Amino acid sequence: PMALPAAFSDFILQYSLYFEMQPHHFRTDRAKVAFIISLLSGRALSWVRALWQSNSPLFNDLKAFTAHFKEVFSTSSDELSTSDQLFRLRQGSSSVGDYTLSFRILAASSGWNETALMSAYRQGLNTSIRQQIAIFEDTMGLETLLRKTAQIAQRLSACNFFHNPAAASPVSTTNPPTPEPMQVDTYQLSGAERQGRITQGLCLYCGSDAHLLASCPIRPPRVSVTLIDSGSSGNFISVTTLQKLALKPNRLTSPFTISTIRGEPLGKGRINHCSPVIRLRIGIYHEKEISFLVLEGSTADIILGRPWLSIHSPRIDWNCSDILQWSPTCFLTCLHHLPRPSDDLHLQSTLVESPPTTKSTFIPEEYRAFQDVFSKKAATQLPPHRPWDCTIGLLPGATLPKGRIYPLSIPEQKAMDDYIKEALQQGFIRPSTSPAASSFFFVGKKDGGLRPCIDYRCLNSQTVKFPYPLPLVPAALEELRGACIFSKLDLRSAYNLVRIRRGDEWKTAFITLAGHYEYQVMPYGLTNSPSIFQNFMNEVFREFLHRFVIIYIDDILIYSRELAEHHRHVTQVLQCLRKHQLFLKAEKCEFHQSTIQFLGYVISPAGIQMDLGKVDAVRDWPQPSTVKELQRFLGFANFYRRFIHNFSHLTAPLTTLLCGQPKTLTWTPGASEAFAALKRAFSEAPTLVLPDPSKPFTVKVDASTMGAGAVLSQYSGEPPSLHPCAFFSKKLSPAEQNNDIGNRELLAVKLALEEWKHWLEGAVHPFQIITDHWNLEYIREAKRLNLRQARWALLFSRFNFTITYRPGSKN
Numbered sequence: 104p105m106a107l108p109a110a111f112s113d114f115i116l117q118y119s120l121y122f123e124m125q126p127h128h129f130r131t132d133r134a135k136v137a138f139i140i141s142l143l144s145g146r147a148l149s150w151v152r153a154l155w156q157s158n159s160p161l162f163n164d165l166k167a168f169t170a171h172f173k174e175v176f177s178t179s180s181d182e183l184s185t186s187d188q189l190f191r192l193r194q195g196s197s198s199v200g201d202y203t204l205s206f207r208i209l210a211a212s213s214g215w216n217e218t219a220l221m222s223a224y225r226q227g228l229n230t231s232i233r234q235q236i237a238i239f240e241d242t243m244g245l246e247t248l249l250r251k252t253a254q255i256a257q258r259l260s261a262c263n264f265f266h267n268p269a270a271a272s273p274v275s276t277t278n279p280p281t282p283e284p285m286q287v288d289t290y291q292l293s294g295a296e297r298q299g300r301i302t303q304g305l306c307l308y309c310g311s312d313a314h315l316l317a318s319c320p321i322r323p324p325r326v327s328v329t330l331i332d333s334g335s336s337g338n339f340i341s342v343t344t345l346q347k348l349a350l351k352p353n354r355l356t357s358p359f360t361i362s363t364i365r366g367e368p369l370g371k372g373r374i375n376h377c378s379p380v381i382r383l384r385i386g387i388y389h390e391k392e393i394s395f396l397v398l399e400g401s402t403a404d405i406i407l408g409r410p411w412l413s414i415h416s417p418r419i420d421w422n423c424s425d426i427l428q429w430s431p432t433c434f435l436t437c438l439h440h441l442p443r444p445s446d447d448l449h450l451q452s453t454l455v456e457s458p459p460t461t462k463s464t465f466i467p468e469e470y471r472a473f474q475d476v477f478s479k480k481a482a483t484q485l486p487p488h489r490p491w492d493c494t495i496g497l498l499p500g501a502t503l504p505k506g507r508i509y510p511l512s513i514p515e516q517k518a519m520d521d522y523i524k525e526a527l528q529q530g531f532i533r534p535s536t537s538p539a540a541s542s543f544f545f546v547g548k549k550d551g552g553l554r555p556c557i558d559y560r561c562l563n564s565q566t567v568k569f570p571y572p573l574p575l576v577p578a579a580l581e582e583l584r585g586a587c588i589f590s591k592l593d594l595r596s597a598y599n600l601v602r603i604r605r606g607d608e609w610k611t612a613f614i615t616l617a618g619h620y621e622y623q624v625m626p627y628g629l630t631n632s633p634s635i636f637q638n639f640m641n642e643v644f645r646e647f648l649h650r651f652v653i654i655y656i657d658d659i660l661i662y663s664r665e666l667a668e669h670h671r672h673v674t675q676v677l678q679c680l681r682k683h684q685l686f687l688k689a690e691k692c693e694f695h696q697s698t699i700q701f702l703g704y705v706i707s708p709a710g711i712q713m714d715l716g717k718v719d720a721v722r723d724w725p726q727p728s729t730v731k732e733l734q735r736f737l738g739f740a741n742f743y744r745r746f747i748h749n750f751s752h753l754t755a756p757l758t759t760l761l762c763g764q765p766k767t768l769t770w771t772p773g774a775s776e777a778f779a780a781l782k783r784a785f786s787e788a789p790t791l792v793l794p795d796p797s798k799p800f801t802v803k804v805d806a807s808t809m810g811a812g813a814v815l816s817q818y819s820g821e822p823p824s825l826h827p828c829a830f831f832s833k834k835l836s837p838a839e840q841n842n843d844i845g846n847r848e849l850l851a852v853k854l855a856l857e858e859w860k861h862w863l864e865g866a867v868h869p870f871q872i873i874t875d876h877w878n879l880e881y882i883r884e885a886k887r888l889n890l891r892q893a894r895w896a897l898l899f900s901r902f903n904f905t906i907t908y909r910p911g912s913k914n
Contacts, residue, residue, distance in 0.1 A: 107903045113560070114142075114173075114527075115169065115173075118138070118142070119138055121329065122135055124815065129584065132163055132164055132165040132168075133162055133163050133167075133892065135165050135380055136161075136162045136163075136165055136168050137162070139168075140155070143818075145367055147204070150175060151527075156478050161516050162322045163323050164470065165724035165880075166574075166698065167302070167307070168283055173690060174631070177364070181849070183211050185212050185213045186213055186215070186735065186738045186739055186740070186742070187640045189206075189209045189213055189215070189220075189223050190223070190703045190717075190742055191399075191703065192205060192703065193210060193593070193658075193691075194227055194228050194229045194232070194691070195229075195593050195594075195595075195597070195657065195691060196305050196482075196593070196594070196595040196596050196597070196687065196691075198256070199228070199232060199252055199253055199256035200253065200256075200552050200554075201554060202227065202228070202881040203224075203252070203253065204546065204554055205247055206223075206224055207225065207249075208874060210224075210463070213734035214731060214732060214734075215720070215739065215826075216720070216723065216724055216725060216734065217245050218719065218720050218723040218724075219247050219717075219720030219721075219724065220245055220720060221248055222714075222716035223251070223593055223716070223717075223720075224245070224248065224252075224719050225248075226342065226700070226714065226716055227858055228244075228252065229688075229690050229691045229710045229717045230605065230691065231251060232255060232256060235255045235748075236248070236251065236255060238902065239838065243829055247469065248619060257886075268427055284486065285513065286676060292699055292872075298868065299699075307349055309469065309823060323339065329403070329404060329405040329406070329407055330403040330407070330504065331406075331407050331412070331419075332406055332408050333407075333409060333412055334381075334409070335406055335407075335408025335409060336375075336408060336409060336410075337361075337396050337402075337406075337408050337409075337410060338393060338395050338405075338406065338407055338408050338410055339395055339396050339397070339398035339401060339405070339406040339408070340378055340381075340395035340396070340397060340398065340404070340405050340406075341397075341398060341401040341402075341405070342397060342398075342401075342402045342403075343398060343404070343875060344405065347377055350378060350379055350380070350381070351379070351837065352376035352377065352378055352379075353376060353378070353379060354375060354376055354715065355374065355375060355376060355698070357375060358373060358374060358375045359373070359374055359840065360372055360373050360374075361374050361398075364439065369398070369422055370398045370399050370400035370401050371399040371400040373398050373399075374397065374398065375395055375397070375399075376397040377396050377397060378394055378395040378397060379394065379396065379551055379763075380392050380393070380394050380752075381393060381394065385729075386617045386893040388565075390417075391415070391507045392429070393411070408574075409691035409728065412796065416639060418683065421565040429550065434599060436574060442490055449620045454884075457646075458531075465855045466689050466692075466694075466859045467672075469668075469674075469696050470480070470673065470674070470677060470694070470718050473677040473678075475681065476677055476680050476681050476685075476687055477687050477688070478686060479595065479686075479688075481684075481686055482594070482595040482596050482600070482686035483529050483671050484529065484530070484603055484619060484771040485529060485530030485531065485602075485624070486600050486601065486624065486684055487602070487684065488604075489602065489603050489639070489683075490581055490606065490642075491601065491606040491635070491638060491639040491642055491643075492601065492602045492603060492605075493602065493603050493604060493607070493625040493631070493635050494569075494604045494607060494609045494635075495562075495566060495568060495603070495604070495607045495627070495631070496566065496567035496568065496613070497565055497628070497653045498565050498567060498588065500735070501510070501560075501656070502561070503538055503539040504539050504540060504541045504558075504559075504561035504562050505539075505540060505561075506540045506541045506542030506543070506558060506561075506614055508542075508614055508615065508616060509542065509544045511545070511616060514553065515553060516554075516616070518545060518553040519543075519545070519555070519557070519615055519616065519617060519736070520617060523615065523617050523618075523620065524554050526620075527620075527786075528854075530623060531599060531622065531623060531624045531775065532620045532621065532623065533608075533620065533621060533623060534619065534620060534621075534764065535608075535609060535619045535620050535621035537608075537609035537610070537611075537612035537619070537621055538609075539610055539611075539612045540612055540614040540619065541555070541557050541558050541559055541561065541562060541564070541611075541612065541613045541614070542557070542558040542613070542614070543558075543614060543615045544555055544558070551875060557613045557628055557631055559611075559626075559628045559630075559904065560601055561628065562570055562610060562611075562629070563628075563630035566629075566631065568630065569631040569634045569635060569638075570634070571634040571637060572634075572637075572779070573633065573637055573655070573656070574637075574653070574654070574655055575703050575705075576655065576703075577745060577829075578861075578883060580701075580704065580706070580711055580793070581653070581793055582649060582653060582662075583662050583706060583711075583793055584794065584795050585664055585793075585795075586594070586662035586663060586664060586666065587663070587664055587697065587699075587708045588662070588663050588664075588665070588669045588693060588697060588700040589660060589662050589663075589693075589696050589697070589706060590660075590661045590669070590673050590692070590693060590694045590696065590699075591658070591659065591660055591661075591692060591696070591699055591701060591703075591720065592658075592659040592660075592661070592680075592687050592692050593657065593658060593659070593687060593692055594657040594659070594685060594686065594687060594688070595686045595687060595693035596686075597636060597656070597657035598626065598627055598632055598636060599622070599624045599625065599626075600624070600684075600685055600686070601621055601623060601624065601625040601635065601636060601639055602623060602625070603623055603624065608621045608622060608623055609621055611629075614624060620672075633656055635653075636656055636657065636664050637654075637656055640654045640656070640657075640659075641654065643679060643683050643685070644659075644676070647672075647679070651672045652672075652676060653701075655702055657702065658702065659676065660672055660701050660706075661676055662697075669695065671845060673694070683877055700714060701854070703717065703742065707790075709790050710790040710792040710793055710794070710826075711789050711790065711791045711793065712746075712790050712791075713743050713785070713788055717739075717742075718785050718786065718788070719738065719781060720739070721740060721781075721784050721785045722785060722786060724736055724739075724782070726770070726775070726778060727768065727769075727770075728779075729767075729768050729769065730760075730761065730765060730766070730767070730768050732768075733757060733760060734761065736757075737754060737757060737758065740754070740785070743785070743788070744787040744830075744832070745784065745791070745830055745831070746789070746791060746827050747781070747784045747830060747832075748784070748812065748814065748829065748830050748832075749789060749805070749812040749832050750812075750830065750832045751782075751809075751810040751811075751812070751832035751833050751834040752807060752810040752812060752832060752834075753777055753780050753781050754777060754781060754808045754810055755777070755834055756771070756773040756774050756776070756777040756835075757774055757777050757778065757781075789827055790826075790827075791826075791827055791828055791829060792817060792819050792828055793828070794815070794817065794828045794829075795817060795819075796866065796867060797867060798817050798818055798861065798868070799817070799818075799866075799868035799870055800815060800816070800859075800862065800863060800866060800868075800870040800871075800873045801815075801816045801817065801818075801869070801870065801871050802814070802815055802816075802870060802873070802889060803816065803862070803872075803873045803874075804848065804851040804852050804855055804857070804872060804873070804874050805851060806835075806844070806847035806849075806850065807847075807850045808835075808840055808847075809834065809835060809840070810832055810833055810834045810835050811832065811833050811835060811847065811850055811851035811854055812830070812831065812832040812833075813830070813831045813832075813851060813854065813855035813858070814827050814829075814830055814831075815827070815828045815829045815830075815831070815855075815859050815862070816828060826885065829859070831854070831855060831858045831859075833854055835847070835850075846891070846892075848874055848875075848879050848897060849892065850895075851874075852872060852874070852895075852899075852906075853898060853899075855872075856898065856899070856902055857898075863904070864901055864902055864904055866902075866903065869903045869904060869905060870895060870902075870903070870904045870905075871904065871905055871906075871907055872904050872905070872906045872907065872909060873907050873909050874906060874909070875908070875909060875910055876906070898912050
């Protein structure tokens with residue numbers, strides 16, 4: 104094997120384990136170091152050759168050699184890559200155990216604090232699991248969270264097995280129940296008992312460890328008195344009712360005020376949360392899933408307003424308080440057992456239950472015709488060959504991988520046999536006679552299971568790279584301007600939906616105790632897999648891209664301006680998925696959302712926000728004590744730099760501490776101020792509006808001795824006011840810092856124009872540049888310019904703008 108910087112950590116681990124397993128083969132440190140050198144090649148071998156020729160004392164001390172090795176080949180870029188992977192890690196089609204294992208691998212080398220890791224772990228879970236763990240307190244540790252999540256996943260799996268909705272019989276009761284409103288349990292748990300059951304993952308009703316409260320089989324239905332209000336603009340639920348249902352509200356990214364028709368505050372006058380999806384049953388016949396706005400201070404348990412009435416359109420006999428008839432749509436989607444003429448439907452009570460965690464729960468009625476697209480069984484069948492099959496081109500003179508067979512324990516042997524048998528039945532692998540052979544081994548899962556892994560590092564180093572670009576996420580999100588409704592789809596077994604090109608299968612071969620096999624589908628771990636899959640998805644959905652679809656590898660976002668249009672767009676995407684035999688994981692998909700999380704951002708009609716969980720992680724980050732900890736913090740914060748005004752200026756005292764590659768961190772008062780200021784900036788970061796090319800832009804620029812910054816803004820809202828679209832900042836080099844104030848301000852203008860050239864060059868309207876340096880107003884009419892200014896003036900001539908002076912106190 105070859106010790107490259109990207110594989111540095113794995114290389115260290117492998118030879119450390121080898122020494123531990125073979126203690127009698129290497130009796131001295133010099134022998135161990137010599138063995139390590141025998142494995143090196145390329146730059147690593149060149150580096151050690153110089154040390155060997157100088158007879159360095161490092162060869163007599165394995166610990167010193169390893170430490171020096173780390174200094175040379177371990178780089179901060181690896182940590183930034185790990186942070187980026189953690190930001191984007193999602194459970195997807197993986198089991199909770201597989202997802203947790205991937206998370207642990209990345210978390211171990213990320214250096215994030217526990218708050219940040221817990222937030223990232225929760226965010227990456229599928230919706231069904233994330234809703235179940237919402238009842239746990241945020242004060243629990245990371246290990247407790249991982250353990251509880253594994254327990255919940257096992258119980259949900261058991262519940263799904265025993266509660267198949269397809270086998271459920273319809274309700275046969277002929278007379279409606281008449282319980283008293285807000286019926287409560289006969290035994291009330293004390294605070295200590297309740298907390299104890301939550302901590303141990305027990306059902307809050309019966310105390311069983313086989314299920315949670317939402318799926319308790321002996322828990323009686325909870326009945327709530329409901330107010331039907333045709334004058335209400337929304338559907339509301341009280342805080343008390345939500346608490347009695349043991350449901351945790353979700354915070355709105357854009358809270359709003361609410362009042363009566365007279366202008367008086369309704370409840371406490373502000374809506375900050377919404378409920379998770381709840382199954383609402385009226386009488387014994389009418390049932391529909393719904394999400395409520397949480398109304399604090401409400402005296403009614405539930406308020407059904409105009410949105411609910413407009414959908415279900417009930418015909419009500421107000422004298423008898425009876426529902427006489429439902430809308431025709433309800434007979435197709437909501438009425439599960441039609442009433443006989445003698446049956447009475449009373450308005451007295453409404454029953455509310457948490458929805459079962461079944462696949463049909465996650466698929467709206469409008470798309471039930473596409474059940475085959477959500478089929479797990481179909482996703483395990485061998486896909487067809489397509490024009491976008493995975494090609495594996497080898498470099499001239501490439502060395503084929505020659506893996507070794509690792510001894511397996513009895514459980515590992517059984518797991519390998521099961522994996523090989525299943526993959527052969529699916530057609531994903533086949534017996535091989537290939538001259539290549541990558542190593543096959545197992546790593547442990549959190550739940551005690553085993554995950555198969557194939558070491559493709561040698562193959563990847565000899566593969567011709569496919570330079571197909573992944574989307575620039577900020578640029579892709581700018582396409583969402585004007586969108587008000589969103590749906591997010593997640594592919595099941597994404598990479599396995601692509602075939603290996605005919606004739607290239609032998610290159611994926613791997614060797615096991617059970618035999619020699621090769622893949623017919625694209626496996627995980629190949630260097631070109633992300634680029635190949637992105638190219639495949641872009642070609643499949645090309646007619647929809649930049650119109651109403653954004654795709655980042657296996658994440659699909661559909662956006663529209665109105666609901667009817669959105670139904671059409673989602674249907675078109677589902678038809679395309681069916682045509683190309685691609686499949687979705689229903690529990691990971693989200694439909695018809697006004698606010699949605701996508702690739703680390705929160706998207707709504709108001710614009711784009713940072714993920715609140717990531718913001719909390721930054722606010723709670725402890726002061727770094729080492730160089731590595733500071734690099735990790737800056738890497739974490741840098742992901743959201745476009746939301747932070749003068750980010751480079753704020754972080755300058757921190758980045759200065761890293762100049763010269765110091766071995767130890769010397770913390771300064773200025774660094775403490777910058778660290779606190781950056782945390783405040785994250786807490787106060789605004790929602791960024793999406794740029795609209797039909798409106799004029801405003802660019803505010805500023806420069807200091809440390810850096811240059813700019814804000815791209817547009818007028819929006821009623822009444823119109825200036826809102827930021829993006830922030831830009833750059834730390835100035837020593838040479839740039841020596842410029843006078845006029846040239847630094849001019850440099851800020853130049854940098855801003857280059858950063859937002861795609862919006863400003865050729866803009867429909869002239870845009871305004873606002874500066875606090877009055878001399879810049881005359882730069883375009885100046886008769887004499889130095890060489891630098893002349894070059895910049897040539898760039899400025901491509902833009903149609905005016906420069907306005909505004910004193911710094913007003914800028």
